[in-house]
Amino acid sequence: MTSASTGPTAADELARNLTSMETDALLGGLNVSDGHPRMALTDTQREIVNSLPLLFDEAEKRVFEEIEAEAQAAFLHGIGQHGAPVGTGRLVSCYSSSVAMDITARALAQRTGHIALVHPTFDNIPDLLKGRGLTLLPVPEADLERGEPDLPDEVGAVFVTTPNNPTGWVLSEDGLRRLAAFCARTGRVLAMDTCFRAQDTRAQYDTYRILEESGTEWVVIEDTGKLWPTLELKAGFLAWGENTDLPLTEYFSDVLLSVSPLILLMITKLAEDAAREGYTQLSGLIRSNREALAGILDGSPVELTDPDARISVARITLPEDGPDAAALYETLVRDGTHVLPCGPFHWARQEDGRRQVRLALARSGGDVVRAAETVVAAVREHIEAARHDHRVTTTESRQH
Ligand code: EGV
Numbered sequence: 001m002t003s004a005s006t007g008p009t010a011a012d013e014l015a016r017n018l019t020s021m022e023t024d025a026l027l028g029g030l031n032v033s034d035g036h037p038r039m040a041l042t043d044t045q046r047e048i049v050n051s052l053p054l055l056f057d058e059a060e061k062r063v064f065e066e067i068e069a070e071a072q073a074a075f076l077h078g079i080g081q082h083g084a085p086v087g088t089g090r091l092v093s094c095y096s097s098s099v100a101m102d103i104t105a106r107a108l109a110q111r112t113g114h115i116a117l118v119h120p121t122f123d124n125i126p127d128l129l130k131g132r133g134l135t136l137l138p139v140p141e142a143d144l145e146r147g148e149p150d151l152p153d154e155v156g157a158v159f160v161t162t163p164n165n166p167t168g169w170v171l172s173e174d175g176l177r178r179l180a181a182f183c184a185r186t187g188r189v190l191a192m193d194t195c196f197r198a199q200d201t202r203a204q205y206d207t208y209r210i211l212e213e214s215g216t217e218w219v220v221i222e223d224t225g226k227l228w229p230t231l232e233l234k235a236g237f238l239a240w241g242e243n244t245d246l247p248l249t250e251y252f253s254d255v256l257l258s259v260s261p262l263i264l265l266m267i268t269k270l271a272e273d274a275a276r277e278g279y280t281q282l283s284g285l286i287r288s289n290r291e292a293l294a295g296i297l298d299g300s301p302v303e304l305t306d307p308d309a310r311i312s313v314a315r316i317t318l319p320e321d322g323p324d325a326a327a328l329y330e331t332l333v334r335d336g337t338h339v340l341p342c343g344p345f346h347w348a349r350q351e352d353g354r355r356q357v358r359l360a361l362a363r364s365g366g367d368v369v370r371a372a373e374t375v376v377a378a379v380r381e382h383i384e385a386a387r388h389d390h391r392v393t394t395t396e397s398r399q400h
Contacts, residue, residue, distance in 0.1 A: 018123050018344050021329070025338030032371040033338040035122075035165065035196075035313050037229040037362040042281055045228060048269045052262070055269070059261035068093055071264035072237060074271040075224060078279075079198045083208030084222075090240050092252045093259045097195050097223035097236030098124060103255060104191055104219050104238065105132040107246040111189065112156020116149060120345035120353060122165045125193065127347075129159070138348035141169045147178020157189040163196040163203050166345055166358045168309020173205040180214035189246070190216050195223035195236075198279065199286060200310040208239070217244040226312060226362070227282060228270050233263050282362075286312050289361040289368040296372040302379055305356055312362035315342060316375065317355055323382040324354045328375070331382070337374045 025033035041049060059067065069087050076084040085091045094100040101124075108115060109132040117126060119138035126136055143149040144160055151158075158179065162171040171179070183190040190211065197203035211218040218241045225234035240248055270278065293314055294304045301322055305315035318328060325341035332339055342353030359371055 016344070017127060018340055021338070021340055024333070029336030029338055030367060030371055030374070031338050032360045032363060032367060033340055035226055035360055035362070036232070037227060037312070038360075038367075039229055039285060039362055039364050041229055042278065044273050044277070045270065048266065048273065049230075051269070052266065055265040056262050059265050062261070064258060064261050067261045067264050067268075068258070071235070071267045071271070074268045074275075076222065076237070078271050078275045080201075080204035080206055081208055081222075083206045083212060084220075085208065085239055085241075089249070090242070090244075092238050092249075093264065094236040094238055094252070095256065095259055096225060096234065097193070097221050098128065099255060100221045100236040100238035101125060101193065102128050102132070103248060103251045104221065105129045105134065106251050107219075107248050108157050108189060108191065109133050110247060112154070114152070114155045115157045115159055116151050116155050117159045117347075118144060118161050118164060119348055120164075120167065120342070121161045121347070123344040123347050125159070125161065136348070141167065141171075144171060144179055145175040147175055147182050149179075149182070151186075151188075155188065157191055158183055159191045159193070161193040161195075163194075163200045163309075163311050165196060165311065166313050166315050166340075166342060166356075168200070168306045168311045168313075170200055170202045172202075173210065176205075176207065176210050177214070180211055180216050180218070183218075184214045184216035188216075189219065189244070191219040191221075193221045195221065196226055196311040197222070198224075198227050198274070199283065199312055202310070212241060215243070217241060217246070219244065219246070219248070224267050224270070227274065228278075229362075230266070230270070233266060235259050235263060235267060283310065285365075286310065286361050289363065289365055290314055292365060292369050293359065293361070293372045296369065296376060300376045300379070301383065302376055312360065314359050314361055315356045316359065318357070318379060319383070320355075321383055321386065322379045325357045326354070327382075328357060328378060331378050332374065335374065335378070337371055339371065339375065 022034035025031040072086045105128045114135045115129055116137045116139045137155055139149050180190055220239045222237040297304055301319040303317045305317045329341040340358040342356035342358055343350040346352040
């Protein structure tokens with residue numbers, strides 16, 4: 001129990017989910033918390049935003065299905081997904097990828113009580129699955145890549161986030177082939193969250209072709225929400241296979257009729273712009289922000305955890321004699337800087353993330369630099385203060 005005078009305890013902080021911390025970061029201060037893009041629009045993106053009144057009129061006139069198929073094709077073909085089931089009725093558009101995730105969770109719970117889920121990953125994925133009554137089994141990334149995870153019989157589905165959040169790990173093409181063959185052979189559904197794939201070309205091999213060729217039952221969740229600074233105007237796409245026997249159409253229709261055709265038209269324009277220059281600009285910004293972060297950490301007690309990652313978030317590892325992630329998070333929030341402690345990503349074993357925090361990189365270069373400098377200063381201060389306390393204690397004990 002928390003009393004009003006003492007405020008939240010460490011245990012309360014551990015119990016908080018990541019999105020509640022991201023919500024606090026929206027109140028003001030320096031926000032390198034959530035994975036949503038918050039940098040400036042590029043010039044050509046600004047032109048698209050300026051054309052929204054025209055797109056509104058176009059959306060009013062045209063047939064929805066045509067607008068939707070166009071947006072899905074523009075976006076998915078632009079990131080290598082030529083086998084995506086556009087126009088088949090097995091690809092629906094949702095307000096967000098989390099809505100697609102919840103529909104998937106509900107459908108999977110019809111089939112099985114147990115799911116194998118990549119560990120670590122963003123905590124709303126395990127939370128949504130658990131919310132639909134599923135029991136989860138954590139599986140490390142390397143076991144998924146090997147394609148032969150050791151699973152008890154009652155596990156009816158495997159869920160993979162690739163590129164993974166927050167690690168940036170990517171399931172390779174051969175890894176997916178092995179995993180899909182394993183799922184086909186053992187009668188399990190293979191579900192994938194590929195929300196960050198537009199940021200990493202290593203994740204842009206044609207996932208759909210491999211899944212269909214494997215013969216397994218599959219579900220894929222895609223997202224436009226990590227790419228463009230469009231104030232939460234975005235869509236999640238939910239796709240499934242020809243022989244995927246899950247009530248996805250029904251559960252989708254329980255949630256919504258359709259997303260806005262205005263947003264879909266905007267996505268078409270942004271995807272076309274992305275194919276021309278937008279993805280190069282985006283990966284350039286993310287790369288230069290990751291390099292700036294690495295530069296500031298260089299020679300400090302803090303390390304970049306995943307130097308090979310390409311996605312728009314970066315983990316950093318804190319030294320053993322520094323603050324743990326929860327303590328650093330609290331110190332930084334008091335100072336008006338919002339990062340995420342990595343404990344909750346390790347949804348089955350929070351302790352595994354106690355030395356890591358995550359910084360968002362889809363920000364202006366200035367924001368990332370200021371956040372990185374603040375983090376390093378706070379860690380150094382903590383170490384200095386601990387040394388000082390140690391000296392004081394030693395001197396005191398000598399005097400007694
Ligand atoms: C990230 C938060 C939820 C999620 C943030 C995210 N949304 N909980 N529906 O979009 O990495 O910060 O993915």
